[in-house]
Amino acid sequence: MCSRIHVVFSAILGLGLAAASAGFAQLPAIPTAREPVTNIYHGVAVVDDYQWLEDGTNPAVRDWTRRQNERTRAWFDKLEFHDGLEQELSELIADESASYGLADCRGGIIFATRFKPPAQQPVLVRLKSVYPPALRKVVFDPNVWNTNGTTAMDWSAPSTDGRLMAICLSENGSENGVLHFFETETGRALPDIIPGVQYPTGGGSAAWNADGTGIFYTRYPHEGERPEGDLYFYQQIWFHKLGTPVSADTYELGRDFPRIAEIELTASEDGQWLLATVANGDGGDFAHYLRDASGSWHQLTRFEDGIKVIKFGKDAALYLLSKKNAPRGKILRLPLADPDLTKATMVVPEGRGVMGDYASSASGLYVAVMEGGPSRLWFYPKDRGSAVEVPVLPVSSVNGLHCWHGDELLFENTSFLVPSGWNEWEPGLAKPRPTALQSTSPANFDDIEVVREFTTSKDGTKIPISILRKKGINLDGKNPTLLTGYGGYGISLKPAFSSIRRIWFDAGGVYAVANLRGGGEFGEEWHLAGNLTHKQNVFDDFIACAEHLIQRKYTSPDKLAVMGSSNGGLLMGAFLTQRPDLARAVVSRVGIYDMLRVELDPNGAFNTTEFGSVKDADQFKALFAYSPYHHVKDGTAYPAVLFPCGENDGRVNPAHSRKMTARLQAATSSGLPVLLRTTATAGHGMGSSLKDRVAEQADIYAFLLQELGVDTSPWTFK
Secondary structure, X not given: OOOOOOOOOOEOOOOOHHHHHHHHHOOOOOOOOOOOEEEEEOOEEEEEOOHHHHOOOOHHHHHHHHHHHHHHHHHHHOOOOHHHHHHHHHHHHOOOOOEEEEEEEEOOEEEEEEEOOOOOOOEEEEEOOOOOOOOEEEEEOHHHHOOOOOEEEEEEEEOOOOOEEEEEEEXXXXXXXXXXXXXXXXXXXXXXXXXXXXXXXXXXOEEEOOOOOEEEEEEOOOXXXXXXXXXXXXXXXXXXXXXXXXXXXXXXEOOOOOOOEEEEEEEOOOOOOEEEEEEEOOOOOEEEEEEOOOOOEEEEEOHHHOEEEEEEXXXXXXXXXXXXXXXXXXXXXXXXXXXXXXXXEEEEOOOOOEEEEEEEOOOEEEEEEEOOOOEEEEEEEOOOOOOEEEOOOXXXXXXXXXXXXXOOEEEEEEEOOOOOEEEEEOOOOOOOEEEEEEOOOOOOOOOEEEEEEEEEOOOOOEEEEEEEEEOOOOOOOOOOEEEEOOOEOOEOOOOOOXXXXXXXXXXXXXXXXXXXXXEOOOOHHHHHOOOHHHOHHHHHHHHHHHHHHHHOOOOOHHHEEEEEEOHHHHHHHHHHHHOOOOOOEEEEEOOOOOOOOHHHXXXXXXXXXXXXXXXXXXXXXXXXXXXXXXXXXXXEOOOEEEEEEEOOOOOOOOHHHHHHHHHHHHHEOOOOOEEEEEEOOOOOOOOOOHHHHHHHHHHHHHHHHHHOOEOOHHHOOO
16 A cells, blocks of 8 residues: 655654553453363374464354454554544545556557556556557446445456456455456446356466457366365366356366466467466466367476466467576477477576566567566567666566567566656667656655665575665664565565655654565575475574664664564564564564464465475474464563454465464563454455555554654644
8 A cells, every 4th residue: 555644753752662552551451261272293282272263253253353353443542643644644645646557458459457546446447558648448447336445356357359358356355256247348247257266265367268259267166066175276277158157167177286276377369379377386386288279288387397487479489487497597488389398498598687577579588587676677689689688767676567569568667766657668769668657656755765785694694685764864773663574485575665654764764675585586496495394594584684773773672663464474473473572563464373273274275385284294393393373472571563464364364363362462571562453344455445455554554653652743633
C-alpha cells in the first residue's frame, strides 16, 4: 500500500520508552487455557499447550479470537493520534496517481490493470496505446461487480484475438477463484462459469485455444472425486468449450503430476501451442509440457533438468532459463519444430548477475539481470554482436518485460525513491522513452539517499543491506529504524517504492532492506544456502544485519523495529525468539511459527520442498531447532509484537498467529504489548480491499511510532 505522511517528528522528551507504553501494557490479559497435547516425532516428545487454537471453527476459538481483537482495538483506541494518522493516510492515498500493470497484448489490443484510489480494487482496462492520451476502456470493474470492494481479480487471460477475456474472481482475500468470461468490447458477461480453478495451494491459470472457442484451465478435484483432505491438491489441466456445461469439460493432462503440483499455462501468440509449467511445490523445481496444434502433449523438461522458465519467442522457438550447472542462470534456445531439450543451444551464457525476466524481440533478446537486489537491463543481438546495456534508474528493479512487435521493449522500472513507470526502448535510443503509464507520488524523496552496505553473517558470508537515509544523517544511535527481510523460495527483495516511508525520513529515521540467503539475489546457490536444513542461515543473516545497524550507530535496540510477512513472518518469529534483546518492536504479518505442524495445512504441504518435512529425521531436527513457537521461553523480556493476519488466509493458517500470540502473552516479562489483529474480510493480503489495507497500515505504523517513542502530536486532535 502506498501512502504519505509529510510531517516533522521529534523524539519524546523526558519520557523513557518503557514508560511510553506502560499504560497500554496494563490492558487486561485474555485468559488462554492450556490444554497440553503431546506429539511424538522420531522418538522426541513435543508438548503443545495451545493446539486447541488450531481449529478456527471451534466456538471457543472464535470467542478467544474475538476477545483478542477487542483487546487489540482497545490498545489502539488509547492512542490519541491513531484516528488522525488513519485520516491522513486515507486523504494522502487519494493523491497518488493511477498505477498500471501491463497484462498482455492480443489482437492488437493492450490489456492492463489500473488502480486509482479511492477504488477498492484494480480495474481491468483495454488501452488504445501506451502513449498520451493512452485512452482506456473498462473491460471489468470489480468495484461495480461488488460494491463492498471485497471481490478481487486473481488473474486474467485474453483470447488470441483479444475479443474475449477470462477472469478469475475470488472473495474476501480467499484466493479461492471462479473463472468468469467477458466480451472485451462491451464488458458483457458470458453465461459460462467454471468453479475450482484457483486456490492458494497450487494457484491457478488458464489459456485459450487458437480460435477462442474454448479455454484450457487448471482444475482442482471436485467433491466426491477425492477425499476431503485432497481437494486442494492434485491439480490437473482441463478444457472447456464455451457455451457447454462444465460437466462436459474434458481432461487434458495432469493425472501423473505430483500431489503438490502447481500449474501455469501459457499459449503462443497464435494460440497453436500451449505450454504447461508444473512446479513441484514451492521449492523451485519445474517440469514443462508442450501441446502442439494436433492436441498431442510432449514433456519437454523434468524437475532435475534445472529449467526454471520457458517463454515463446518471436521466431518459432522456445527460450529457456536454465540453472543447470549455472546457478546464476543461462538462456537456451529450442526450435518448436524439434523441441528436444538435448538439442537446445546457448543464447546467453551465465554471467556475473542473476538472470531474471527476459523477452524475445525481432532481432535479439532482452534480459533483466539482478546483482544482489538491484537490476540492470541488457539487449543481446541475434547476430552475436556485443550486448547493449539499456539505461535504467540507479539502484532500481526492472520488471514486466514485454516485446509485442519488432524490437520495441516495454518494461517497468522503479527504485526506492522513484515511483513505478513503464518505459519503451529499442536499439539506437540513447535512453528509454517514458510512456503515459507513469505513477506519481505526492511524497518527495530528494532529501533521501540509498547506500549499499555489507555485513558479515555468523559463518562469514557477506550480506548486503540497502539503507535508505536522510542525506547528512547523524549516526548517533538514536534514529528510529525499520529493518525488513524475507529470505525464502528464491524470492528476491528488489528495490520498490512506497511513499509511506516518508514517516521514517521525516522522523530522521532509517529504512533498511536485507538481502538474505534463501532468496535469489545471488542465484540458486544463494537460495539453497537458506532452505531446508540450511534455514538457520537466514536468521543468522538477519541478526547480523540488525547488529550492523546498531554497531554503525544508525540506531540502538530501543529504537530498532523489524517487520516481515509470510515467510518473512517466520523470520520475525525466529528473530524475536533467538535475539529478543536486539529490537524494541516486531510486526509479523501472516507468519508461520509452528514448523512442526505447518505441513498439516493444505498449503503447508506445498512448502515441504522449501522448508522440509517432519517425516524426515534430519529435516525434523532442523525444523525443531528453530521453530519459533517451540522456542518461546517463560520469563523472557520480549519486544512489543503485533501479529496482523487474515481470517481467510489459504496460504498461512491464521492458527499460527493465534498460537504464537497465546504463547508469547504467557511468557513475556517485558510488560510490552503482544497484540493479535485478525481481519475477517482478508486473507494473506492478495486481493484485500483498499479500506482493509489502509486500516491495517494505520495500525502497523501507529504501533511502531508508539513503541519507538516518536512524537505523534501532529495527528493528535485537541
